[in-house]
Amino acid sequence: xxxxxxxxxxxxxxxxxxxxxxxxxxxxxxxxxxxxxxxxxxxxxxxxxxxxxxxxxxxxxxxxxxxxxxxxxxxxxxxxxxxxxxxxxxxxxxxxxxxxxxxxxxxxxxxxxxxxxxxxxxxxxxxxxxxxxxxxxxxxxxxxxxxxxxxxxxxxxxxxxxxxxxxxxxxxxxxxxxxxxxxxxxxxxxxxxxxxxxxxxxxxxxxxxxxxxxxxxxxxxxxxxxxxxxxxxxxxxxxxxxxxxxxxxxxxxxxxxxxxxxxxxxxxxxxxxxxxxxxxxxxxxxxxxxxxxxxxxxxxxxxxxxxxxxxxxxxxxxxxxxxxxxxxxxxxxxxxxxxxxxxxxxxxxxxxxxxxxxxxxxxxxxxxxxxxxxxxxxxxxxxxxxxxxxxxxxxxxxxxxxxxxxxxxxxxxxxxxxxxxxxxxxxxxxxxxxxxxx
Amino acid sequence: xxxxxxxxxxxxxxxxxxxxxxxxxxxxxxxxxxxxxxxxxxxxxxxxxxxxxxxxxxxxxxxxxxxxxxxxxxxxxxxxxxxxxxxxxxxxxxxxxxxxxxxxxxxxxxxxxxxxxxxxxxxxxxxxxxxxxxxxxxxxxxxxxxxxxxxxxxxxxxxxxxxxxxxxxxxxxxxxxxxxxxxxxxxxxxxxxxxxxxxxxxxxxxxxxxxxxxxxxxxxxxxxxxxxxxxxxxxxxxxxxxxxxxxxxxxxxxxxxxxxxxxxxxxxxxxxxxxxxxxxxxxxxxxxxxxxxxxxxxxxxxxxxxxxxxxxxxxxxxxxxxxxxxxxxxxxxxxxxxxxxxxxxxxxxxxxxxxxxx
Numbered sequence: 001x002x003x004x005x006x007x008x009x010x011x012x013x014x015x016x017x018x019x020x021x022x023x024x025x026x027x028x029x030x031x032x033x034x035x036x037x038x039x040x041x042x043x044x045x046x047x048x049x050x051x052x053x054x055x056x057x058x059x060x061x062x063x064x065x066x067x068x069x070x071x072x073x074x075x076x077x078x079x080x081x082x083x084x085x086x087x088x089x090x091x092x093x094x095x096x097x098x099x100x101x102x103x104x105x106x107x108x109x110x111x112x113x114x115x116x117x118x119x120x121x122x123x124x125x126x127x128x129x130x131x132x133x134x135x136x137x138x139x140x141x142x143x144x145x146x147x148x149x150x151x152x153x154x155x156x157x158x159x160x161x162x163x164x165x166x167x168x169x170x171x172x173x174x175x176x177x178x179x180x181x182x183x184x185x186x187x188x189x190x191x192x193x194x195x196x197x198x199x200x201x202x203x204x205x206x207x208x209x210x211x212x213x214x215x216x217x218x219x220x221x222x223x224x225x226x227x228x229x230x231x232x233x234x235x236x237x238x239x240x241x242x243x244x245x246x247x248x249x250x251x252x253x254x255x256x257x258x259x260x261x262x263x264x265x266x267x268x269x270x271x272x273x274x275x276x277x278x279x280x281x282x283x284x285x286x287x288x289x290x291x292x293x294x295x296x297x298x299x300x301x302x303x304x305x306x307x308x309x310x311x312x313x314x315x316x317x318x319x320x321x322x323x324x325x326x327x328x329x330x331x332x333x334x335x336x337x338x339x340x341x342x343x344x345x346x347x348x349x350x351x352x353x354x355x356x357x358x359x360x361x362x363x364x365x366x367x368x369x370x371x372x373x374x375x376x377x378x379x380x381x382x383x384x385x386x387x388x389x390x391x392x393x394x395x396x397x398x399x400x401x402x403x404x405x406x407x408x409x410x411x412x413x414x415x416x417x418x419x420x421x422x423x424x425x426x427x428x429x430x431x432x433x434x435x436x437x438x
Numbered sequence: 439x440x441x442x443x444x445x446x447x448x449x450x451x452x453x454x455x456x457x458x459x460x461x462x463x464x465x466x467x468x469x470x471x472x473x474x475x476x477x478x479x480x481x482x483x484x485x486x487x488x489x490x491x492x493x494x495x496x497x498x499x500x501x502x503x504x505x506x507x508x509x510x511x512x513x514x515x516x517x518x519x520x521x522x523x524x525x526x527x528x529x530x531x532x533x534x535x536x537x538x539x540x541x542x543x544x545x546x547x548x549x550x551x552x553x554x555x556x557x558x559x560x561x562x563x564x565x566x567x568x569x570x571x572x573x574x575x576x577x578x579x580x581x582x583x584x585x586x587x588x589x590x591x592x593x594x595x596x597x598x599x600x601x602x603x604x605x606x607x608x609x610x611x612x613x614x615x616x617x618x619x620x621x622x623x624x625x626x627x628x629x630x631x632x633x634x635x636x637x638x639x640x641x642x643x644x645x646x647x648x649x650x651x652x653x654x655x656x657x658x659x660x661x662x663x664x665x666x667x668x669x670x671x672x673x674x675x676x677x678x679x680x681x682x683x684x685x686x687x688x689x690x691x692x693x694x695x696x697x698x699x700x701x702x703x704x705x706x707x708x709x710x711x712x713x714x715x716x717x718x719x720x721x722x723x724x725x726x727x728x729x730x731x732x733x734x735x736x737x738x739x740x741x742x743x744x745x746x747x748x749x750x751x752x753x754x755x756x757x758x759x760x761x762x763x764x765x766x767x768x769x770x771x772x773x774x775x776x777x778x779x780x781x782x783x784x785x786x787x788x789x790x791x792x793x794x795x796x
Contacts, residue, residue, distance in 0.1 A: 039753035079740075079756040084701065088694065089489040089737060096485075110600050111696045114616035130598065179587065181598040181698055188597045205587075208700055306751075419597060426534075426594075427604055427616070 034094035041081035043235030053321020106182035116141035134383035135420035146375040146386035151407035153186040169198040174226035179205035211237040231257040252276035290367025379436040441789040487620035498729035501713040503681030509719035511674030512654030517575035520582035522686025523702030529687035549683040556679020586699035600698040718777025727778035
């Protein structure tokens with residue numbers, strides 16, 4: 001008993017000590033890049049390749065170039081399991097020295113977004129988060145390059161209507177989406193476009209608990225016979241949807257996913273039967289690019305990567321992870337050059353993200369020609385709206401089947417502005433960057 | 439020796455029925471309160487406030503609410519998460535409809551919404567009990583979460599379906615919303631938790647509490663001695679849901695800052711139920727001990743490898759964390775099936791007798 005008490009007291013003291021003295025100390029000669037990763041839980045299958053890509057790009061810079069302009073980049077993961085509660089905990093844990101927050105879930109983004117003005121750490125949410133974040137005047141600290149969900153929705157419609165949305169008149173489009181802030185993102189825009197162009201929108205939510213069993217949803221699809229099914233799915237939901245679509249023999253060429261629903265692993269489950277499935281994407285795997293060769297040479301071969309087999313290297317998601325880190329590193333580089341400092345702070349990195357110029361020339365210098373849509377951000381435009389390509393599953397892998405598609409910004413902008421203003425009003429006092437010219 | 443009761447004589451019934459018949463208990467509580475009110479705020483970092491102290495208090499409050507229903511009145515409930523959601527959404531609607539309303543008033547009122555809904559879903563308890571009642575409350579869980587998703591008036595028609603806490607100030611200090619300081623929020627939560635706990639202790643010790651316990655131990659016998667079962671069960675649902683609703687409002691307004699319907703789904707109900715069971719059903723202290731074990735310990739464990747400089751990947755730490763907490767829960771339940779509160783009671787009894795074995 002006495003011994004037990006002693007252990008109890010000791011562990012309590014230790015626990016209290018740990019708890020009160022947590023965050024690690026800052027280092028002058030490195031840049032701290034935390035990432036709220038998820039390699040566990042129901043979304044791990046899609047999260048892991050992305051995280052591997054992000055991690056390997058940073059490792060490559062440290063190994064090949066000795067960091068970024070001589071400063072080491074410290075990449076650190078904090079595991080969230082896609083759980084918003086854990087996400088906020090991780091945000092608090094890493095924020096002290098962080099130059100950026102990568103929340104990696106629309107739910108976590110929505111949680112940390114209001115804090116961004118107070119803590120003054122930029123949020124980088126490439127291709128996810130809240131679409132109105134594109135409005136840089138209102139969302140000074142949030143960035144979602146190179147395309148937002150509303151851009152994505154607009155581009156998919158543009159592609160399936162062959163350029164003119166009026167061709168969709170009288171058609172029925174189902175939106176199979178995760179019943180979560182992420183899945184609900186495109187609904188306001190799609191509804192507005194449906195009214196404008198005379199097509200019927202049929203949102204079909206998939207609850208978090210029924211991701212793997214979508215028979216009810218696909219029964220509804222079979223009954224309603226929509227002309228197209230768009231999918232905003234993630235994690236286990238993608239695999240569930242494509243297998244169910246194959247089972248119910250839904251024509252794959254009428255089934256189109258957002259960029260997070262184009263994961264090689266999910267489609268490999270059905271292989272040939274998935275032929276014709278399309279996914280819009282702002283990144284394309286280019287297996288023989290200089291960058292991927294360097295990754296192979298400096299990261300994978302010395303055993304410094306966490307990838308399980310070499311084939312992962314050529315997957316859409318792994319290479320997208322590379323591109324996400326590339327965007328971030330380019331922003332840090334821009335901040336270094338502008339402020340003439342080795343280790344820029346969060347505020348300076350914010351400037352870098354706002355003045356990011358990923359044009360074709362820059363991508364070529366990085367050895368990443370054709371891997372990412374070219375885009376450019378500004379203080380008013382935090383997305384860049386670089387557009388995307390359409391990828392199609394050929395039975396073995398995703399291949400690019402379209403030229404660059406650009407979103408119909410004229411239809412999106414008013415809605416974006418309206419939602420951004422509504423957000424700022426609901427969260428008053430919310431500082432707006434008035435200096436910025438549109 | 440520390441707990442020597444020799445020399446503490448009771449000369450009246452009132453003294454014998456005091457909250458702390460043993461003086462050392464009062465001293466111990468004083469120490470805990472000083473820790474909570476003075477020492478922690480002085481030493482804790484923002485991370486400690488936001489990831490440890492505030493959530494432990496809020497989860498403990500939710501478990502306290504559930505414990506009144508399950509531990510004191512013996513009615514099993516699986517709908518705690520949804521009742522927390524009712525409190526949270528009610529508070530959100532009150533704050534957005536009446537922006538000048540004081541947040542304390544809004545939180546106190548939102549408890550009544552939850553209490554009303556709780557009492558309504560408690561009606562089946564008059565006819566069914568045990569696991570069957572658990573299924574009925576499970577229906578409440580599914581129905582309410584569905585309602586939070588589908589009834590867009592609840593979240594003011596926001597596109598994402600999530601609610602956001604605006605900046606709310608009280609007497610010139612921002613207490614909720616993104617601009618609120620962690621220490622202010624901590625004191626706010628602590629004050630409410632202390633007040634509610636004080637009332638909960640007294641209710642459970644008094645006439646109503648005894649009525650609940652009689653119903654829990656044997657409802658037929660309780661009815662025979664003249665207890666109105668309907669009143670006993672419905673008051674239990676009402677009081678329990680009130681506290682749960684308040685904790686739900688605090689959960690979103692003083693801690694999370696934003697919430698979507700899925701947050702209040704069944705995993706939250708189970709989490710609160712685990713806290714209540716591991717802490718000890720039918721005890722107030724147990725809720726706090728349970729919350730420390732379930733909520734705070736994983737956060738602390740995940741920080742240990744980094745502290746010791748072990749190069750473990752974050753995902754590995756997470757896996758280890760789940761295993762360690764699982765093992766701890768099983769160990770505690772084997773060592774003391776009646777929960778941590780009972781564990782503490784055994785220690786205390788031994789201390790009173792110490793150094794004698796019997």
